[in-house]
Amino acid sequence: MVQILAVDDDAEVLATVGRVLKNEAYEVTLVNSAAQALSFLEKQIPDLMLLDIIMPEMDGITLCRKLREDSRFIPLPILFLTAKGSTDDIVGGLDAGADDYVIKPFELAELRARIAALLRRGTRDKKNDAVLQLNDLRLDSDTYQVYIDDFSIQLTSTEHRLLRYLMEHPNQALSPSHLLQAVWEYPPNTGDPDLVRAHVRNLRAKIEKGTHR
Amino acid sequence: MVQILAVDDDAEVLATVGRVLKNEAYEVTLVNSAAQALSFLEKQIPDLMLLDIIMPEMDGITLCRKLREDSRFIPLPILFLTAKGSTDDIVGGLDAGADDYVIKPFELAELRARIAALLRRGTRDKKNDAVLQLNDLRLDSDTYQVYIDDFSIQLTSTEHRLLRYLMEHPNQALSPSHLLQAVWEYPPNTGDPDLVRAHVRNLRAKIEKGTHR
């Protein structure tokens, strides 16, 4: 469940934002001051924070700066949602460490899209380590290793490409000539089917050795 | 060196953007069509892309969608820079997988700040501390020294850059050509793999000598 913290001293704005985001199936927490935000953040770190700038006591810019100095909150995406709309304001907000800046009054559709873009970006990087899982096999493209249950096996790069292709096309009958094109990038009708067999054999040997350990 | 690719069919806009970004000490590549952008991206992946929407042949939205389907370009931050300014346009652009959306005519200061915010977000996760610790190794970027347990070893600057890169990417399989680009900043497919090996060897010698002391 994606969790969003919204901080604004205007109860009406806060309610609107809360309603819209809940409709999007986000889990929303609403607070009306920087102090409350801080005490919430001590307990848990949301996936994204919406922040007003003009607030009594501590303003949004100050809060944002403060958070960015704390290593726990460095990855937290922050989106300013504020009536201050001059170029200087925008630049100031972004320079304080925010990730996006939306001016009130805002179009709900745009706010939704910008929130989605920020969240997407967050998950995009994590997903990027390209692990592919299928039954007991877990394939990691960074380390070039296969984990079978939890035992790791070292693969060569061709074996890795082949296994990855097979795992990406499970339950499919793949002819040698198809694999030569897909994995080895040979032109059609070139390449030796023996090549595929040799590698399939080596793969099997390594994987089977892993299983009964 | 941070590298930015700007794509726009309007030569004037392109020139302005190029000039401004070069002033910010970015390395900028300017192209005037989606096709040119694609052929550039085949060769190298920049740190950020600025993209116009309305272009002859392939438009920016299509290009963006296409890139997001390719795992190599999933992490690439994309910022739309376009005259299409309705809420629907913005939502459409962000939904196509972009990270930000700036409307022409734009304030240069805002564009700068938004670019900086996107880039900052990219580097934010990799902690850029002066000292980096991994297992027994502690690397200090100020003094160019490595402490192994508590014995210090003197490294040359290339060795230091290499070791730092390796420590920042633990458990990853890194090819010599990858390292030539990442550590030596050679263009793709240039540089001698022997170079990497020579330095790896020297590093090993120094580190291993440190361990059995």
Added chain:
DNA sequence: TATTATTTCATAAATATTTCACGGATTTTG
């Protein structure tokens, strides 16, 4: 110039990739 750092070259060893050869099982074909 002397010293050190960086890069290139040469060669051997290790590994990875590809090709070849044989035999049994299965399928195709006359």
Added chain:
DNA sequence: CAAAATCCGTGAAATATTTATGAAATAATA
């Protein structure tokens, strides 16, 4: 049905690529 062709597993050899190691050439620095 039987001969021929094909498929698939296996052993092994040939080739290519990568890696380790010694050493020398070039570049940078003091």
